[in-house]
Amino acid sequence: MNQESSRRCFLGSSIAASCGMTQLGAMSGQDSAQTAGTLDIHLHLFGSGDSGSGCRLSKNILEGQLFQLLVGVLRIRERAKTIDEGYVLALAEHLENSGLSKGVILAQDAVYDRSGKPDWEKTPLYIPNDYLFRVVARFPRTMIPCISINPQRADAINELERCVEKGARVLKIHPPIQGVDLSEKKHIPFFRRCADLKVVVMVHTGHEHSAPIFSAALAHPRKLTLALETGCTVVACHCGTGWTTDKMDMLPGFLAMVRQYDNMWGDTAVLGSAGRVRDMSRLLADSVATDRLLHGSDFPFPAAPLAFAGSLGTLEAARLQAMGNFIQQDFALKEALGIGRASAERAYRLLCEDESQR
Numbered sequence: 001m002n003q004e005s006s007r008r009c010f011l012g013s014s015i016a017a018s019c020g021m022t023q024l025g026a027m028s029g030q031d032s033a034q035t036a037g038t039l040d041i042h043l044h045l046f047g048s049g050d051s052g053s054g055c056r057l058s059k060n061i062l063e064g065q066l067f068q069l070l071v072g073v074l075r076i077r078e079r080a081k082t083i084d085e086g087y088v089l090a091l092a093e094h095l096e097n098s099g100l101s102k103g104v105i106l107a108q109d110a111v112y113d114r115s116g117k118p119d120w121e122k123t124p125l126y127i128p129n130d131y132l133f134r135v136v137a138r139f140p141r142t143m144i145p146c147i148s149i150n151p152q153r154a155d156a157i158n159e160l161e162r163c164v165e166k167g168a169r170v171l172k173i174h175p176p177i178q179g180v181d182l183s184e185k186k187h188i189p190f191f192r193r194c195a196d197l198k199v200v201v202m203v204h205t206g207h208e209h210s211a212p213i214f215s216a217a218l219a220h221p222r223k224l225t226l227a228l229e230t231g232c233t234v235v236a237c238h239c240g241t242g243w244t245t246d247k248m249d250m251l252p253g254f255l256a257m258v259r260q261y262d263n264m265w266g267d268t269a270v271l272g273s274a275g276r277v278r279d280m281s282r283l284l285a286d287s288v289a290t291d292r293l294l295h296g297s298d299f300p301f302p303a304a305p306l307a308f309a310g311s312l313g314t315l316e317a318a319r320l321q322a323m324g325n326f327i328q329q330d331f332a333l334k335e336a337l338g339i340g341r342a343s344a345e346r347a348y349r350l351l352c353e354d355e356s357q358r
């Protein structure tokens with residue numbers, strides 16, 4: 001999860017704009033999607049568990065200003081009796097009308113103790129794999145499930161095999177929130193099984209500002225070396241980026257590693273936010289890295305096109321800022337920055353078409 005507090009400044013204008021779909025834009029997007037598939041690889045499933053979904057959100061997140069703001073902007077309470085269901089309907093509506101062919105929907109595993117049991121006290125958010133499968137099954141045309149398995153859990157490989165049997169082909173790990181060090185050799189059997197089963201491994205890299213973390217160093221792209229050398233296809237979510245105020249600069253690590261490993265990719269989730277304008281421009285300046293980018297929005301957290309007015313011009317930035325569909329808006333911003341369609345088609349090819357690329 002990545003929610004940028006700096007986005008709040010721009011959320012206001014999004015709220016002012018209609019949250020209905022921009023029909024013309026959505027239709028033109030769908031037209032072009034017929035010629036080549038496009039994929040948003042980073043869409044969060046969230047829930048409070050109020051429908052019996054098994055989801056958990058800490059009190060701090062649930063009662064936090066940003067979550068409450070998103071509940072309002074996405075009209076979650078108006079859509080259904082529960083937050084769980086209202087969120088699903090908002091996610092589905094934004095994705096269906098985004099103009100993109102498909103989206104990858106992310107679960108979120110828990111923190112585990114040394115014996116491999118869940119540590120709920122230390123887990124700020126949890127979205128179960130089975131709930132993910134139930135939600136995605138309702139929207140088979142547009143949604144692809146991304147399970148989450150913390151390799152620290154005692155039954156990690158069993159859970160992986162169980163989920164693959166149910167159709168999973170991509171999984172997500174969030175080391176700083178889940179408190180797992182992916183460079184530890186004890187994880188080799190898990191990564192080997194991921195490689196054997198051709199499960200794409202998505203890993204959060206770079207700085208996290210929203211949820212409590214164990215250590216920022218767990219999010220360094222170098223931590224992915226073991227998974228890469230075990231043969232996994234690895235997606236470094238956020239490409240190791242951060243804000244200018246963050247102490248450790250992890251982006252150079254990502255830029256070096258895409259040169260070193262053919263099986264490494266980076267997603268563009270949260271890179272349309274105000275705090276990451278500097279790192280986004282550093283990334284765009286590197287042509288080797290841009291050829292490895294996979295489009296991702298980080299829904300429900302909206303992009304902040306006005307923050308890119310310096311490179312896009314104020315008028316274009318304002319036009320994008322007024323878009324009410326968060327998934328469509330993020331894609332349009334990245335398209336305006338020159339990487340949108342190519343990275344969305346690349347993501348589609350990686351997960352939906354060419355098995356040989358994995």
Ligand SMILES: [Zn+2]
Nearest residue numbers: 001002269298
């Ligand atoms: Zn995220």
